[in-house]
Amino acid sequence: MRISRNLYLSLSACAAAIAIAGISPAAAQEAAPQSQPTAAEDEGNDDIVVTARRSDERAQDVPISLTVLSQDTIRAKGINSATDLQNFTPSLTVMGDVRRNQETYTIRGLGGSGGAGTGSGPGVVGYFAEVPTIASGPGNFYDLASLQVLKGPQGTLFGRNTTGGAVLLEPTRPKMNVVEGYADLTIGNYNRRGGQGALNIPIVDDVLAIRVAGQFDKRDGYVRDVVTGVDYLNRNNFSLRFGMQFNPSDSISSYTAVNYIDVDEHGGGSILLSVRPGSTYAPLLQPYLAQQEARGPRETALSTPTFEKAKTFLALNNTEFRLSDTLTFTNIFSYARTRSTAATDRDSTPLPIADLLGAFPGSYNNNLRTITEEVRIHYDDGRFSVQAGGFFLTEKSLEPLTFLTRNPLQAGGILGGGPIILPPALQTALGVNGPLLPAINVQPDASVYGQSRALYGQVQYKLTPNLTATAGFRWTWDKFGGTITSYQDPASYQVFNQLAALGVVTPAQAAQVIGLNADLCVYDAFKAVAAGGFPTLKYPNCTKPSFNGRSDGPTWQLGLDWRADSNTLIYAVSRRGYKSGANNPIVTLFLGDSYPLAAVRPEKVTDFEIGVKRDWTFGDVRARTNIAAFYTAFDDVQVIQRAAIAGADILANAQKARVVGVEAEFLVMPSKWVTLGATYSYNDAQYLDYTTIAIPAIPSALTAAQPSRDLSSTPFTFVAKHKFSLDARVGIPIAESAGDLSVRATYSWQSRQRVASDPQPLDTIAPYGLLNLRVEWNGMFGSSLDAAVFGTNVLDKEYRVTANTGYNNSGFANSIYGEPAQYGVQLRYRF
Numbered sequence: 001m002r003i004s005r006n007l008y009l010s011l012s013a014c015a016a017a018i019a020i021a022g023i024s025p026a027a028a029q030e031a032a033p034q035s036q037p038t039a040a041e042d043e044g045n046d047d048i049v050v051t052a053r054r055s056d057e058r059a060q061d062v063p064i065s066l067t068v069l070s071q072d073t074i075r076a077k078g079i080n081s082a083t084d085l086q087n088f089t090p091s092l093t094v095m096g097d098v099r100r101n102q103e104t105y106t107i108r109g110l111g112g113s114g115g116a117g118t119g120s121g122p123g124v125v126g127y128f129a130e131v132p133t134i135a136s137g138p139g140n141f142y143d144l145a146s147l148q149v150l151k152g153p154q155g156t157l158f159g160r161n162t163t164g165g166a167v168l169l170e171p172t173r174p175k176m177n178v179v180e181g182y183a184d185l186t187i188g189n190y191n192r193r194g195g196q197g198a199l200n201i202p203i204v205d206d207v208l209a210i211r212v213a214g215q216f217d218k219r220d221g222y223v224r225d226v227v228t229g230v231d232y233l234n235r236n237n238f239s240l241r242f243g244m245q246f247n248p249s250d251s252i253s254s255y256t257a258v259n260y261i262d263v264d265e266h267g268g269g270s271i272l273l274s275v276r277p278g279s280t281y282a283p284l285l286q287p288y289l290a291q292q293e294a295r296g297p298r299e300t301a302l303s304t305p306t307f308e309k310a311k312t313f314l315a316l317n318n319t320e321f322r323l324s325d326t327l328t329f330t331n332i333f334s335y336a337r338t339r340s341t342a343a344t345d346r347d348s349t350p351l352p353i354a355d356l357l358g359a360f361p362g363s364y365n366n367n368l369r370t371i372t373e374e375v376r377i378h379y380d381d382g383r384f385s386v387q388a389g390g391f392f393l394t395e396k397s398l399e400p401l402t403f404l405t406r407n408p409l410q411a412g413g414i415l416g417g418g419p420i421i422l423p424p425a426l427q428t429a430l431g432v433n434g435p436l437l438p439a440i441n442v443q444p445d446a447s448v449y450g451q452s453r454a455l456y457g458q459v460q461y462k463l464t465p466n467l468t469a470t471a472g473f474r475w476t477w478d479k480f481g482g483t484i485t486s487y488q489d490p491a492s493y494q495v496f497n498q499l500a501a502l503g504v505v506t507p508a509q510a511a512q513v514i515g516l517n518a519d520l521c522v523y524d525a526f527k528a529v530a531a532g533g534f535p536t537l538k539y540p541n542c543t544k545p546s547f548n549g550r551s552d553g554p555t556w557q558l559g560l561d562w563r564a565d566s567n568t569l570i571y572a573v574s575r576r577g578y579k580s581g582a583n584n585p586i587v588t589l590f591l592g593d594s595y596p597l598a599a600v601r602p603e604k605v606t607d608f609e610i611g612v613k614r615d616w617t618f619g620d621v622r623a624r625t626n627i628a629a630f631y632t633a634f635d636d637v638q639v640i641q642r643a644a645i646a647g648a649d650i651l652a653n654a655q656k657a658r659v660v661g662v663e664a665e666f667l668v669m670p671s672k673w674v675t676l677g678a679t680y681s682y683n684d685a686q687y688l689d690y691t692t693i694a695i696p697a698i699p700s701a702l703t704a705a706q707p708s709r710d711l712s713s714t715p716f717t718f719v720a721k722h723k724f725s726l727d728a729r730v731g732i733p734i735a736e737s738a739g740d741l742s743v744r745a746t747y748s749w750q751s752r753q754r755v756a757s758d759p760q761p762l763d764t765i766a767p768y769g770l771l772n773l774r775v776e777w778n779g780m781f782g783s784s785l786d787a788a789v790f791g792t793n794v795l796d797k798e799y800r801v802t803a804n805t806g807y808n809n810s811g812f813a814n815s816i817y818g819e820p821a822q823y824g825v826q827l828r829y830r831f
Contacts, residue, residue: 063561063571065628087748090681109685110164119582139239139261153577155555156472163577174209188824223269232269267306279811310340352438388457409437440489448482470559478580481548487539490518551581577605654690673731685716739779755803768799796821
């Protein structure tokens with residue numbers, strides 16, 4: 001028997017814990033099976049509540065462009081990651097580097113980020129339960145109340161400011177007075193085994209309820225290493241989620257959530273695509289390129305056993321105090337800990353040319369603690385509404401961040417004259433595999449920190465019952481920085497003793513190279529040579545170079561929306577977006593703080609958007625059309641300049657740019673048996689004024705002079721000019737008592753996508769389309785059991801999903817390919 005409100009308020013926490021353990025099977029049976037809307041009802045998204053304006057409302061009532069998906073739609077369309085999400089969201093692109101799970105959102109050409117300590121920040125922010133956090137990668141897209149993608153600058157209502165948009169994951173919150181849940185199992189090819197489930201448990205009538213959910217996904221990889229047999233791009237992750245809803249009175253509502261994600265996968269099976277003739281390693285790489293082209297994109301050969309390991313923990317509390325019928329105070333607090341390490345093979349060959357080996361054993365490449373605090377007050381009397389608040393974010397590395405990288409050993413060490421290339425006989429004599437000798441660079445201690453503070457407010461006023469004006473303003477203050485230490489592994493240079501024993505070098509030469517390079521402090525050596533001196537500092541007496549910066553700027557919004565009738569919303573909005581400035585530590589180390597590329601200016605964006613949202617009824621036919629057009633102007637847009645220093649890309653500013661675009665979403669239900677949907681976006685993104693800054697030759701960094709280049713009139717990277725998706729669901733007439741049987745086909749297509757700002761071979765991802773098929777039988781024979789047979793990418797299209805465009809810089813380029821054709825069976829039981 002559940003406990004009444006009055007009795008609960010007089011009990012201790014211990015008694016409440018006893019009540020949790022004492023739920024009887026009879027109590028669970030009192031709740032009726034969870035009702036399941038028909039597929040057509042769900043497609044209409046009529047009941048999806050969104051929080052795009054930090055209050056609950058229908059998506060059709062929000063005067064901005066957004067895409068919203070329910071959990072059932074996510075399931076039906078097979079959306080398991082952000083890469084899947086982009087296929088069904090206008091203007092959204094999700095790209096990664098050679099790490100498959102390092103996904104980056106780009107909306108309307110805006111996105112990307114710097115890194116913790118270097119500033120910049122994300123252009124598109126992911127939110128979980130109104131807390132800015134990591135929302136890409138595996139383990140996020142389950143047991144959601146809604147998934148919302150907001151387009152355009154955000155900030156006058158949100159915790160974190162953005163220039164491109166926001167992706168909101170709203171988990172299903174615990175429900176009072178009902179036991180419900182589901183269990184879902186998926187089995188498929190590539191040894192696919194996946195499952196998810198949730199259980200909602202009421203503890204005290206109208207006062208306390210909890211919800212526990214979990215997910216796991218395992219699958220073999222689809223790219224095989226022909227040397228080691230390792231299957232790259234596999235899936236092996238799980239996540240757990242706990243939610244508690246506590247309503248001690250009619251005026252207080254408190255939601256607490258804990259979310260944990262664990263990823264332990266083999267990493268990306270990158271494919272070598274091109275080699276630049278005349279580059280340093282071209283003669284060695286060309287045979288491997290020929291072998292790779294003969295193998296195709298489902299096999300590779302790497303020198304590094306790549307992997308991706310990550311653990312993410314998030315705890316949050318969102319408490320709302322209803323001070324009166326018109327006034328609400330909200331406090332949102334979160335604590336997050338992210339730890340990850342990864343190994344990548346940057347050259348995608350068996351040669352040790354550019355490899356990240358991961359962190360020290362027991363350590364991490366990334367070990368970041370993030371705390372956020374947001375307070376917000378909301379007044380709404382029906383005609384006048386104002387929301388105002390403050391936001392604070394602080395992040396820092398809790399332990400030293402460590403890195404091990406591998407590059408070819410230089411003839412005289414890192415400051416010597418080029419790589420050592422061994423003839424076959426010498427390879428045999430030394431017992432090494434390949435013509436290059438690997439050298440390890442050790443970073444035993446790096447640290448980062450960042451902080452963001454903001455004050456914001458937004459006012460809505462009904463000029464007439466159907467015409468509403470909106471105005472908002474925000475100011476954000478950011479600071480960031482960090483330190484780094486690096487030295488050369490002494491064991492890498494002991495090979496010179498072997499070379500001396502073989503008579504290749506003299507013992508004196510071997511001793512000189514080892515004495516100079518073993519434990520040599522890398523950045524101190526670079527600085528010494530650049531200043532005309534001689535490197536002498538050895539680990540652990542290295543200096544610890546530091547980098548830091550500050551930035552601040554405004555965000556604003558002006559809008560007008562008109563409810564023409566109960567089914568039509570017309571709106572116009574203009575917004576200013578701000579993204580923090582940044583720094584380039586590598587430029588500071590080699591060229592000093594005063595060099596123009598050391599500091600990166602804040603990104604400033606001003607957009608104008610008009611749109612119409614309309615629901616239609618023609619007899620028994622229902623339809624929906626949502627259309628938006630926009631123009632976005634940029635000043636100092638932050639871009640990656642692929643002219644690198646010491647092998648590292650740098651962040652820079654393009655002076656001016658613009659994006660012109662259109663987004664549309666359509667839905668037609670001609671009958672209860674047929675649902676037709678479509679999305680489309682057009683984005684013409686172009687730099688208007690973009691001249692790169694020249695980089696001088698840096699002998700200590702083995703970097704040649706890189707002249708200034710005029711890239712004006714070139715298109716943005718990571719933006720498809722055209723994207724569309726088509727979705728058709730056809731119900732199969734069967735007896736109503738037998739359930740709901742349907743066939744679904746979904747096709748998504750995008751035009752070519754530039755991935756490098758400077759022209760080079762394969763600088764564009766070719767157009768591609770993906771076809772998914774699904775047969776679904778819900779409520780089988782009147783039960784709570786659903787079954788589906790599905791196929792994704794059924795035409796087995798080969799397409800690229802990442803890009804490492806180093807052709808003009810390092811002399812080679814590579815990529816990761818998307819998932820091949822997959823099929824499987826999915827079962828779900830609802831209760």
